[in-house]
Amino acid sequence: MENFDHILLFKTNLEAANKELLRDVFAKEGITEWNIDLDDEDRVLRIISTALKHNYIIQLIRGCGFECCTLT
Structure with missing residues (x-):
């Protein structure tokens, strides 16, 4: 079985x-x-x-003024 933990998915409002x-x-x-x-x-x-975690990416995107949350 393959491990896909290295693929991080997010719901955003990016354009x-x-x-x-x-x-x-x-x-x-x-x-x-x-x-x-x-x-x-x-x-x-x-x-x-x-290396990076979901929470770090969310903070990074939100820090740029966009909405971002983990996509489940």
Whole structure:
């Protein structure tokens, strides 16, 4: 059975225009593998990381002025 604990999923209110800002913020944090599903009503943010935790990402996104919560 595969372990997918390194894939972090979040529900957000992000828009296409926010991608540049996030690219810069994520680069500073060493996050290189991420994407936002703008076609999904939950604007799902997916981050691949073995080191970062959900709470840290939520604080990071909210600190930029966006809504963010763990997607279950």
